[in-house]
Amino acid sequence: MYNERKKKYDMQYARDKLKHIPLTMQKDKYSEIKHHATASGETVNGFIKIAIDERIERLQAPDAPTARSKSLEPPQSATAQADKPP
Numbered sequence: 001m002y003n004e005r006k007k008k009y010d011m012q013y014a015r016d017k018l019k020h021i022p023l024t025m026q027k028d029k030y031s032e033i034k035h036h037a038t039a040s041g042e043t044v045n046g047f048i049k050i051a052i053d054e055r056i057e058r059l060q061a062p063d064a065p066t067a068r069s070k071s072l073e074p075p076q077s078a079t080a081q082a083d084k085p086p
Contacts, residue, residue, distance in 0.1 A: 023048070 025033075030044075037047035058064055 034044050037044045
């Protein structure tokens with residue numbers, strides 16, 4: 001039975017051990033993720049956690065590229081690009 005003592009323990013555990021990460025994305029992308037998560041029998045949260053774990057594993061592989069994907073690099077300002085030597 002779920003009692004006040006267990007509830008208090010769970011809340012303290014969440015404060016001490018968990019981190020909430022807000023994530024904003026386009027609705028179309030969320031729908032795509034939800035579709036694949038549901039088809040896999042997972043929650044959206046679980047699906048995203050697995051995707052992150054798989055990405056980390058690939059990046060830690062011995063033959064993994066050291067540079068980040070172009071799509072993940074922050075855009076450079078025109079000033080920063082102009083300062084670079086040719």
